[in-house]
Amino acid sequence: MRTLLIAGNWKMNAGPTEAKELADGMVAARQGKDDSSDILICPPFISIPAVAESFSGSHLKVGAQNVHTEDNGAFTGETSTSMLNDTGCEYVIVGHSERREYFHEDDALIAQKAKKVLTDDLKVIVCVGEKLEDRKSGNHENIVRTQVKAVLDHVDANNADNFVIAYEPVWAIGTGETATPEQAQEMHQFIRSLLADAWGEDEAEKIRILYGGSMKPANAEELLSQTDVDGGLIGGASLKAESFSDIIDIAESI
Numbered sequence: 654m655r656t657l658l659i660a661g662n663w664k665m666n667a668g669p670t671e672a673k674e675l676a677d678g679m680v681a682a683r684q685g686k687d688d689s690s691d692i693l694i695c696p697p698f699i700s701i702p703a704v705a706e707s708f709s710g711s712h713l714k715v716g717a718q719n720v721h722t723e724d725n726g727a728f729t730g731e732t733s734t735s736m737l738n739d740t741g742c743e744y745v746i747v748g749h750s751e752r753r754e755y756f757h758e759d760d761a762l763i764a765q766k767a768k769k770v771l772t773d774d775l776k777v778i779v780c781v782g783e784k785l786e787d788r789k790s791g792n793h794e795n796i797v798r799t800q801v802k803a804v805l806d807h808v809d810a811n812n813a814d815n816f817v818i819a820y821e822p823v824w825a826i827g828t829g830e831t832a833t834p835e836q837a838q839e840m841h842q843f844i845r846s847l848l849a850d851a852w853g854e855d856e857a858e859k860i861r862i863l864y865g866g867s868m869k870p871a872n873a874e875e876l877l878s879q880t881d882v883d884g885g886l887i888g889g890a891s892l893k894a895e896s897f898s899d900i901i902d903i904a905e906s907i
């Protein structure tokens with residue numbers, strides 16, 4: 654049985670002051686609840702310490718939205734895994750479609766980032782997902798296969814415990830349009846088959862595959878009930894303590 658992971662990606666929202674207030678609200682919302690799911694928030698880099706301070710002593714975890722592949726050096730504007738380890742981060746998202754699209758990150762770079770995260774004892778959430786035209790042309794599995802295999806070619810099976818995939822169809826991100834539960838299950842099952850091909854059935858069964866793309870309290874139950882949907886990577890609905898907490902309640906009831 655895989656532990657569900659409910660992860661919030663705040664993207665470029667909430668500076669330290671706002672982040673602290675929002676994180677305090679989440680701690681208050683989960684206080685006294687005996688959550689069995691893993692709960693994670695990935696704020697902007699600059700707000701990670703504020704969120705970590707707020708979460709200390711609670712069961713909520715903090716992560717990052719991106720990372721560089723080197724430890725340190727002349728890389729203006731970048732942040733390394735050792736810096737993230739110093740702030741109490743446990744997870745790092747890599748390969749989000751917004752990084753692929755706006756920052757031109759390709760599969761090779763994303764694979765390098767994933768490897769670096771795992772090497773430095775952090776957990777990685779690798780994002781994959783097709784664009785609308787790929788879905789319409791029926792090419793969605795080929796796109797996702799290429800994205801997943803690019804990373805698996807560089808990561809060993811013994812990292813399975815620290816390896817998470819997020820399937821985020823690009824056409825569902827921030828659009829209000831969600832994959833149907835059937836579409837999500839079909840793709841998650843396909844991704845698990847790719848993991849099994851690379852690492853064997855036993856390891857593939859351990860790996861959490863999150864769904865992301867307009868997940869909210871109104872649709873969380875039908876998505877999270879799918880056999881191969883092991884949590885959510887939530888953007889907009891993670892920017893309010895109440896809606897994020899409502900999704901956690903739904904996860905806990907499944």
Ligand SMILES: O=C[C@H](O)COP(=O)(O)O
Pocket residue numbers: 662749821825826827828829865866867868886887888889890
């Ligand atoms: O990382 C999160 C995803 O991009 C989903 O964002 P969204 O829930 O606002 O659609």
